[in-house]
Amino acid sequence: METNDRPALGAILETSLYVDDFDRSVAFYDRVLGLTHQTLGDRGASFAVAPGSVLLLWRRGGSRNDNQTYPGGMIPGHDGSGPLHIAFAIPTDAYDAWKDRLKTLGIPVRSEVNWARGGRSLYFDDPDGHVLELATPGVWPNY
Secondary structure, eight states, X not given: OOGGGOXXXXXXXXEEEEESSHHHHHHHHHHTTOOOEEEEOSSEEEEEEETTEEEEEEETTTTSSOXXXXXXXXXXXOOOOXXXXXXXXXXXXXXXXXXXXXXXXXXXXXXXXXXXXXXXXXXXXXXXXXXXXXXXXXXXXXX
């Protein structure tokens, strides 16, 4: 099937990160990004990021096996290792406020990038070393 003939595809709905200390990570995403969990279970948690956008945190190794949902079906096992990356979209006028928030919370900014299209990004780590990015419009041709 040619790319221009593909069925409709929307935005990325879910992104998963795998964490070593589950309680610490849930608290980090709540405290630093202001995300409140929607679901919280033995295997993982889900956070509403924005309308139609969900962040999933999984206990590292806790989602490797298939998960039979009742009565809906089966979620195939998955897991990840090493420092993963996720970017959160932010409005241009929120960039400095986010930078100030991170400083106030003692979260070091690892890097800042001024993109050729006019967007800006700042990068910092979560407690598991995952690289988090806050990015304004102008980073990508479609954003």
